[in-house]
Amino acid sequence: MITEYTALTALAGGALIGVAATMLMGLTGRIAGVSGIAARMLPPWDGAVAGRFAFVAGLVVAALVVRVTTGSLPPLTLEAGPIALVAAGLLVGFGAVWGNGCTSGHGVCGIASLSSRSIVATLVFMATAVATTFLVRHVM
Amino acid sequence: MIVLVQFIVGIVFGLGLLLSGMSNPQKVLNFLDLAAIRSGGWDPSLILVMAGAVGVTFAGFRLIFRRQRPLLGDRFQLPPSQTLDWRIATGPAIFGIGWGLAGICPGPAFVDLGYGSPAIILFVVAMMIGMAAARMLANRQHRGSMAMGQSN
Numbered sequence: 516m517i518t519e520y521t522a523l524t525a526l527a528g529g530a531l532i533g534v535a536a537t538m539l540m541g542l543t544g545r546i547a548g549v550s551g552i553a554a555r556m557l558p559p560w561d562g563a564v565a566g567r568f569a570f571v572a573g574l575v576v577a578a579l580v581v582r583v584t585t586g587s588l589p590p591l592t593l594e595a596g597p598i599a600l601v602a603a604g605l606l607v608g609f610g611a612v613w614g615n616g617c618t619s620g621h622g623v624c625g626i627a628s629l630s631s632r633s634i635v636a637t638l639v640f641m642a643t644a645v646a647t648t649f650l651v652r653h654v655m
Numbered sequence: 656m657i658v659l660v661q662f663i664v665g666i667v668f669g670l671g672l673l674l675s676g677m678s679n680p681q682k683v684l685n686f687l688d689l690a691a692i693r694s695g696g697w698d699p700s701l702i703l704v705m706a707g708a709v710g711v712t713f714a715g716f717r718l719i720f721r722r723q724r725p726l727l728g729d730r731f732q733l734p735p736s737q738t739l740d741w742r743i744a745t746g747p748a749i750f751g752i753g754w755g756l757a758g759i760c761p762g763p764a765f766v767d768l769g770y771g772s773p774a775i776i777l778f779v780v781a782m783m784i785g786m787a788a789a790r791m792l793a794n795r796q797h798r799g800s801m802a803m804g805q806s807n
Contacts, residue, residue: 576662
């Protein structure tokens with residue numbers, strides 16, 4: 516199904532993500548990398564674990580905030596079935612931790628810090644994601 | 656205090672994902688599907704999300720790093736390694752396959768959890784298992800290389 520090209524909200528939403536990343540670094544000194552934060556919710560725990568749970572809880576609550584303030588939620592359409600979702604989840608989780616970051620840590624914070632590791636990481640995951648989506652949608 | 660701050664930052668981050676449309680896996684897949692550039696229906700929104708996020712973060716970090724330390728912490732915790740090793744290619748390659756398969760990465764996964772859909776719970780549980788596996792493997796390798804007297 517086609518989704519509309521939403522230039523303005525995309526840019527504004529992206530800017531808001533940037534505000535959040537700036538807030539986290541400026542206030543707590545930490546990178547807003549969701550995979551790193553999520554992975555360190557698992558044991559062994561250190562002293563900063565409560566903050567990680569709080570950050571992830573904030574992500575989960577965001578939809579509720581939108582629902583309460585606007586009365587509706589943006590569309591959420593899944594194309595993958597249960598087996599593909601489990602496979603995708605395993606790969607996303609493993610790959611993000613193995614590569615020390617995901618779309619937020621490497622793609623946003625890392626590129627904004629001009630980190631060569633993050634630029635490489637982002638190019639690599641963009642390439643394999645594009646190839647996988649092509650295979651799933653046009654070959655399989 | 657710092658826990659409350661992280662909760663609020665999580666909400667702001669989540670609102671950004673919802674406003675940008677990146678919380679919708681289909682919108683992400685419609686960007687990744689480059690074949691649609693020719694056949695029609697390609698959605699380039701993700702590029703502008705990245706541009707907005709990177710632009711603001713770039714400017715924000717420049718302002719922040721004029722200070723010696725964060726407002727509520729004793730030091731900036733930046734990634735220690737800046738060398739290119741094989742993990743910086745293989746990790747993202749695996750991550751990208753999973754991302755391209757369902758259109759969900761970790762941030763949107765947690766935001767979508769707020770919709771209460773069982774399918775997303777399935778994805779998040781699998782993702783956490785994948786993360787735990789990578790952490791265990793990395794720790795084992797780290798211990799192995801320490802035992803052999805190598806640094807790193």
